[in-house]
Structures are given as C-alpha cells and as structure tokens.
Amino acid sequence: MTPLETPVSKKELVRQLTEASRLLELLGAEAFRANAYAAAARQLDAFEGDFGVLFSERRLGELRGIGKGLAAELYALRSRERLMILDELYAQVPDGVRDLLRVSGLGPKKARLLWLSGIDTLAELAAATQDGRVAELKGFGAKSAGTIREAAVFALEAAARLRLDEAEVYAATFAGALAQLPPPSAEPHLYWTGELRRGLETVGTLQAVFTGASAEELEGALAAFCEEVTRSEWGLAVTFAGRRLELFTADMGALGAALAVRTGNEAFVRALQERAAARGLRLTGVGLFAGERRLETPAEADVFEALGLPWVTPERRDVPLAPPAEDLITPRDVRGLVHNHSNWSDGAASLREMVAAARGLGYSYLAMADHSKTSFYANGLSAERVVAQAEEVAAIRQELADEGSEFRVLHGLEVDIMPDGSLDYSDDVLATLDYAVVSIHQHFTLDRMKQTERIIRAVHNPYADILAHMTGRLLLRRPSYDVDVGAVLEACAETGTVVELNANPRRLDLDWREVGRARDLGCMFAINPDAHHPNGYEDVRYGVLMARKAGLTVREIVNTASTAEAFLARLKTKPDV
Ligand SMILES: [Zn+2]
Ligand SMILES: [Zn+2]
Structure with a gap:
C-alpha cells in the first residue's frame, strides 16, 4: 500500500499543538487540557521515525500522550488547514491578545494578566510598559517591564513587515489575482518598487507603479479581491490579505521617472532631485520636468542619463549615490x-x-x-x-x-x-x-x-x-x-x-x-x-x-x-x- 500524501508536516503539527496549549493557558482553561496539547507536541517533536508514514497509516496513537480523541483531531488535518480547536480558540481570543504571545519572554500566564488588565494589543503593551502600568502590575515590576518593552517594540515592528521571501510571495499572489480578472478597458501592468525592488531583507508597505490603466479603472478591478481600495492624487492605497499596498499611477512616457522616485530610498531620491535641480530640472513621481515641459523618460536609464549619472542597480540605492562598484557579485x-x-x-x-x-x-x-x-x-x-x-x-x-x-x-x-x-x-x-x-x-x-x-x-x-x-x-x-x-x-x-x-x-x-x-x-x-x-x-x-x-x-x-x-x-x- 502506498502511503497517502501527508498534508501536514511534523513541524507544523508541533507548532499548532503548542499554540493550542498556549491559548488554552491564556484563557485560563483547566491545566490538564493545556498540558495534554503541550505533551502531545513534545512527544511528536521527539519522534524520530518517519512522520509521514505514521500519519498516513493512522498510527499517531502509538505515541505516548496522543489518545484516540486527539489522534482523530489530528487526522482531520487531511482536509483542513488547522486544528479544529484552534478555530474555537481564535474565536475566543482577540487577534491583538494573540499577538501578545509573540513577545519574546512573555508566556501565556503573563499575557493573561495583561489581557485582564485591559492590555489587548502589542501597541497597547508598548505604551503600557512606557507609562508605568505594566511595572505596577502584580508579578511584573520595573525591570521586567523594561525587558518586555524592548521585546514588544521588536514584535510590533515585526508585525508591520514581511521577510523579503514572504514579500515576494505576497507580491506574486497579488499580481496573480490581478491577472485573473478580466482586464478593464486597458491592461494594467505592475512594476514593483520600494523596499521590495531594492531587495531589503524585510519589507514594510509594498509599493508598485502601474501603467496601462487609469486609477479609476484599476480601482474598479481591485474592488473584486481587495479588502479596501482608496483613491488619492498619486494612485491607490489598497488593503490586500490584511496588508497595505501603494499603487502609483504613471504614464508610459514618464515610467522611468516614476520608477526612480518610487523605488527610493528617500536619501537616494533626494540626491537625484538635488542633482536635477543643479541642472535646472525637476524630478517628481510623475516625471522629469524642464520648466513646464515634461521630458520623455520611458526608462529609468533616461532619468539617470539626463542627470549625467550612470544607472544604479536598485539594490545599491540604500547607499546614497554610491560609486558604481565594478564586478558586483552575481x-x-x-x-x-x-x-x-x-x-x-x-x-x-x-x-x-x-x-x-x-x-x-x-x-x-x-x-x-x-x-x-x-x-x-x-x-x-x-x-x-x-x-x-x-x-x-x-x-x-x-x-x-x-x-x-x-x-x-x-x-x-x-x-x-x-x-x-x-x-x-x-x-x-x-x-x-x-x-x-x-x-x-x-x-x-x-x-x-x-x-x-x-x-x-x-x-x-x-x-x-x-x-x-x-x-x-x-x-x-x-x-x-x-x-x-x-x-x-x-x-x-x-x-x-x-x-x-x-x-x-x-x-x-x-x-x-x-x-x-x-x-x-x-x-x-x-x-x-x-x-x-x-x-x-x-x-x-x-x-x-x-x-x-x-x-x-x-x-x-x-x-x-x-x-x-x-x-x-x-x-x-x-x-x-
Ligand atoms: Zn547554524
Ligand atoms: Zn547550518
């Protein structure tokens, strides 16, 4: 018999079991319930055999600590993404409180105390470590509040960003969803800019320039799969899969200028703009101008050329106008x-x-x-x-x-x-x-x-x-x-x-x-x-x-x-x- 494909990895299962245990503890459930999930996670983690076979042959019950009921719950992962109990727990614990568990050094018991005292988001936690509320809580104290503050600020910043590899997947998912739609009167084309294009190791707000459609046309199309779409003078602010995206309009004839300005970073663009000013030009997100006249810059290289500069590869634009390095590694x-x-x-x-x-x-x-x-x-x-x-x-x-x-x-x-x-x-x-x-x-x-x-x-x-x-x-x-x-x-x-x-x-x-x-x-x-x-x-x-x-x-x-x-x-x- 060929074993069925395993829909869930051991690592993911251990993660979900651990999370269930922590959320139960956070909710103040009876200790034995939280312990049961924690023990199952430990047993599974320590299992050194072939997890795929164990799972597909329905032999999880052979592991100590995994009873019949729990095993059945785990097998349900053949057809669903996460444990049923996590769905129940997510319904009881607000997202912001769950985020508290991401603060390193903050266990479920302490997170519960914070929640009970009204601290229910990372931002609130960061504020409460600052204004003394956390230090005054029983079981915390000034030193612990200081440590929690650092960790909370780190978690808060982390929540607002994606790793570069995650940002790439996110961008591809967004572009894929857009490509699936019947095009508006014209076909929009996206060019990723900002931190993603510069290849920063983590990316905050994703940004792109688009051509081939007006903001109005694109707004209509995006409404089909985005949570929120707001039009502004520069383009569209969009919420997709819980994250903010900024889409800037550009004419084909000014695409180069739009890309140069929207790619950043700020200091690099400022240096470009100063260079432009010294030549009597004006560089903005909508074009390169000589007085009122917009110069044709269909490609970024056109902008650099007009400024008398060699084109700088996007990943080098976090260093303001760095001298071009020859034989950059490829x-x-x-x-x-x-x-x-x-x-x-x-x-x-x-x-x-x-x-x-x-x-x-x-x-x-x-x-x-x-x-x-x-x-x-x-x-x-x-x-x-x-x-x-x-x-x-x-x-x-x-x-x-x-x-x-x-x-x-x-x-x-x-x-x-x-x-x-x-x-x-x-x-x-x-x-x-x-x-x-x-x-x-x-x-x-x-x-x-x-x-x-x-x-x-x-x-x-x-x-x-x-x-x-x-x-x-x-x-x-x-x-x-x-x-x-x-x-x-x-x-x-x-x-x-x-x-x-x-x-x-x-x-x-x-x-x-x-x-x-x-x-x-x-x-x-x-x-x-x-x-x-x-x-x-x-x-x-x-x-x-x-x-x-x-x-x-x-x-x-x-x-x-x-x-x-x-x-x-x-x-x-x-x-x-
Ligand atoms: Zn190592
Ligand atoms: Zn290694």
Missing part, C-alpha cells in the same frame, strides 16, 4: 555551495541527493556541514558518526571519479561554539575534516562581553575556517544576541576566518550594513545557503543580493573560486602576522 559567480546539511543531522535529504542536486544546478563543488554533537536536537554527529560520514563521503567521491565527473564533495561540519569559546570536537576530530564552519546555536543570553569573548576565542581556533550566522538573528522573530560585532570582525580579519553571509532569507546574517566595515578590516566572505534540502540551494540568490547591497565583488567572496581546491586554498590562507 549569482553565476558563486561556484560552490558551502555550509549544507543532510539527513545525517537535521537536513531532509541524503548526502547523495544533496550532491546530485548541486551537480544538476551546475555548481562545481558542494561543501557539507552537518551539525556537531552538542546540537543534539538537530541530531548532531558524535565523533564516531563523523568517521562514518567521512566513509560515505569517500564512497561518493569514488563514484564521482568512476563517472569521470570533476564535481567535488568536501567533508566539513558546522561545529558548535561552546559557551567558553572552545569547539565542540577535539583537534583530532577537526583535523580529519576538509574545513569547518563554526557557529552558535545555544546560550544566546550571555552578556555582551562574554558572548564577544566566546566568539573571538572560537575564531582564533586554527580549525575554524568560516564563522557562520554571526549574530544569530532570525529576521522579524529574534533579534541578534548581544555581541560586539566590530570586535568579532577584527578577530576574523586578524585570523583569516571567513565571515559567512548566511543566505537563508530567515537569517541574512551578517547584516549587509556591517559588511562594509568588515571588508575595510580585510575580511573575506562566503555566501552560504545553509541548505537543509536541495530546495535551499536557491537561497544563494538572497545572499548574493545582500552582498550586492554591500557592494561586494567576486574577489572578496571565497566560494567564487572555480574549484574546490582553490576554495580550500582561500580558506586556509591566513594573513601574515
């Missing part, structure tokens, strides 16, 4: 995929599958980096399993050689940095690897000095080749741990440790804004997908985008080396001391 320049996981640790695909996919995409080498033993929750490798994995890598290398393939596989690991800054394996294990990525996955709360010293010590370890996701941030979810980035970058430069630009759109860590000073210190960089499945290789493009925002070139990125040998040589080159 996705094609990345020749090797570095820092990847297989199902030896927490990846979803086998080593062979990861290799086959990397070859299929035309890369020259794949550098694996499964987790080390302290990352037990990610099935990190014991020293014995490191040996076993090396044997499998050797077998794959032999297969490649037998085929006459020049594709190379490098055996590395993502080695945890211990709280004291030592690495998770002894030198004799590390010495067997082709290379090592070092990173932090636990003990995020060390104070700034300890955290900084910890990382600097790791960076000084001669086996540490690449420092991965240096600040630990998860975009819109978790701020960076407290660390002196400048001091760590100095240590990287001093020791020749390569700085990772983690390309996973949830991280994009190191922040591109920090890259300039890292480069000035003499650091080298690696653009790494941190893929846990072959699909993750696609993330390289986000890493490249961030590197472009920072103005990096091929020469500064180690995995533009055309062969694995040349890549390793770059990793192992240490600065002369």
Whole structure:
C-alpha cells in the first residue's frame, strides 16, 4: 500500500499543538487540557521515525500522550488547514491578545494578566510598559517591564513587515489575482518598487507603479479581491490579505521617472532631485520636468542619463549615490555551495541527493556541514558518526571519479561554539575534516562581553575556517544576541576566518550594513545557503543580493573560486602576522 500524501508536516503539527496549549493557558482553561496539547507536541517533536508514514497509516496513537480523541483531531488535518480547536480558540481570543504571545519572554500566564488588565494589543503593551502600568502590575515590576518593552517594540515592528521571501510571495499572489480578472478597458501592468525592488531583507508597505490603466479603472478591478481600495492624487492605497499596498499611477512616457522616485530610498531620491535641480530640472513621481515641459523618460536609464549619472542597480540605492562598484557579485559567480546539511543531522535529504542536486544546478563543488554533537536536537554527529560520514563521503567521491565527473564533495561540519569559546570536537576530530564552519546555536543570553569573548576565542581556533550566522538573528522573530560585532570582525580579519553571509532569507546574517566595515578590516566572505534540502540551494540568490547591497565583488567572496581546491586554498590562507 502506498502511503497517502501527508498534508501536514511534523513541524507544523508541533507548532499548532503548542499554540493550542498556549491559548488554552491564556484563557485560563483547566491545566490538564493545556498540558495534554503541550505533551502531545513534545512527544511528536521527539519522534524520530518517519512522520509521514505514521500519519498516513493512522498510527499517531502509538505515541505516548496522543489518545484516540486527539489522534482523530489530528487526522482531520487531511482536509483542513488547522486544528479544529484552534478555530474555537481564535474565536475566543482577540487577534491583538494573540499577538501578545509573540513577545519574546512573555508566556501565556503573563499575557493573561495583561489581557485582564485591559492590555489587548502589542501597541497597547508598548505604551503600557512606557507609562508605568505594566511595572505596577502584580508579578511584573520595573525591570521586567523594561525587558518586555524592548521585546514588544521588536514584535510590533515585526508585525508591520514581511521577510523579503514572504514579500515576494505576497507580491506574486497579488499580481496573480490581478491577472485573473478580466482586464478593464486597458491592461494594467505592475512594476514593483520600494523596499521590495531594492531587495531589503524585510519589507514594510509594498509599493508598485502601474501603467496601462487609469486609477479609476484599476480601482474598479481591485474592488473584486481587495479588502479596501482608496483613491488619492498619486494612485491607490489598497488593503490586500490584511496588508497595505501603494499603487502609483504613471504614464508610459514618464515610467522611468516614476520608477526612480518610487523605488527610493528617500536619501537616494533626494540626491537625484538635488542633482536635477543643479541642472535646472525637476524630478517628481510623475516625471522629469524642464520648466513646464515634461521630458520623455520611458526608462529609468533616461532619468539617470539626463542627470549625467550612470544607472544604479536598485539594490545599491540604500547607499546614497554610491560609486558604481565594478564586478558586483552575481549569482553565476558563486561556484560552490558551502555550509549544507543532510539527513545525517537535521537536513531532509541524503548526502547523495544533496550532491546530485548541486551537480544538476551546475555548481562545481558542494561543501557539507552537518551539525556537531552538542546540537543534539538537530541530531548532531558524535565523533564516531563523523568517521562514518567521512566513509560515505569517500564512497561518493569514488563514484564521482568512476563517472569521470570533476564535481567535488568536501567533508566539513558546522561545529558548535561552546559557551567558553572552545569547539565542540577535539583537534583530532577537526583535523580529519576538509574545513569547518563554526557557529552558535545555544546560550544566546550571555552578556555582551562574554558572548564577544566566546566568539573571538572560537575564531582564533586554527580549525575554524568560516564563522557562520554571526549574530544569530532570525529576521522579524529574534533579534541578534548581544555581541560586539566590530570586535568579532577584527578577530576574523586578524585570523583569516571567513565571515559567512548566511543566505537563508530567515537569517541574512551578517547584516549587509556591517559588511562594509568588515571588508575595510580585510575580511573575506562566503555566501552560504545553509541548505537543509536541495530546495535551499536557491537561497544563494538572497545572499548574493545582500552582498550586492554591500557592494561586494567576486574577489572578496571565497566560494567564487572555480574549484574546490582553490576554495580550500582561500580558506586556509591566513594573513601574515
Ligand atoms: Zn547554524
Ligand atoms: Zn547550518
């Protein structure tokens, strides 16, 4: 019997069960009910077998803590998106109160106390931490109010933004819905602008310029699938799927000016406008003008040309009129995929599958980096399993050689940095690897000095080749741990440790804004997908985008080396001391 397709992943199910437990606690339900969902989530999370088979063969009841009733509730996810109980709970807990649970460090019990005292939105919480209401509440106090304030402000800002990858999906969904409509008298064409076009790692209000239809025509069409459409002198403000979009009208003959002005950022546009003024011109969102006469600017390049400037690629417009960097890195320049996981640790695909996919995409080498033993929750490798994995890598290398393939596989690991800054394996294990990525996955709360010293010590370890996701941030979810980035970058430069630009759109860590000073210190960089499945290789493009925002070139990125040998040589080159 072929198992049915699993409609829900284990991770998603664990998330929903956890949420149910937290909402029950928030509502003050009897403890045993909340505990039952929490226990089921824990059991499921700890289950190491094939979840798909367990689910499709209706054997969830074999897990301790999942009784018949709950199992039936879970199987209902074959035909619905979320647990029935979540629907019931959502009806009882207002959205704003549910948002309180997103504040890091705020559990359901405290959120309940806040709710009972009338604080029922993130904005209200931020205000109440400021005006002393939270500090006066029983069980809180001034210190805790301060911590909650920081976390609430972070959650509040996060709620107003989307990660770049989410914004792309949102934009595509909107454009898709628009394309499905019978066109008004003319066909509207959208050009995304603003933060999305500039490739910022998170996007607030989505913005686009449209041509081919009047605001009035488009307004009528949008009313079919948007929650709210308001017309103004510049175009339309729209609410779609709970988020605000701004759509600016443009004539074809002034599309270039509209794109230049609506792409931003503000400082960049101001610089363009000043440049225009110096030439006796006026640049606005509706055109480039010489006196009353509008100059034809169908393309953005026309605007730049009229201002005597070279066209600037949108991702470079967060730096006011940066000098054009020659050989900005492009996705094609990345020749090797570095820092990847297989199902030896927490990846979803086998080593062979990861290799086959990397070859299929035309890369020259794949550098694996499964987790080390302290990352037990990610099935990190014991020293014995490191040996076993090396044997499998050797077998794959032999297969490649037998085929006459020049594709190379490098055996590395993502080695945890211990709280004291030592690495998770002894030198004799590390010495067997082709290379090592070092990173932090636990003990995020060390104070700034300890955290900084910890990382600097790791960076000084001669086996540490690449420092991965240096600040630990998860975009819109978790701020960076407290660390002196400048001091760590100095240590990287001093020791020749390569700085990772983690390309996973949830991280994009190191922040591109920090890259300039890292480069000035003499650091080298690696653009790494941190893929846990072959699909993750696609993330390289986000890493490249961030590197472009920072103005990096091929020469500064180690995995533009055309062969694995040349890549390793770059990793192992240490600065002369
Ligand atoms: Zn990691
Ligand atoms: Zn990783």
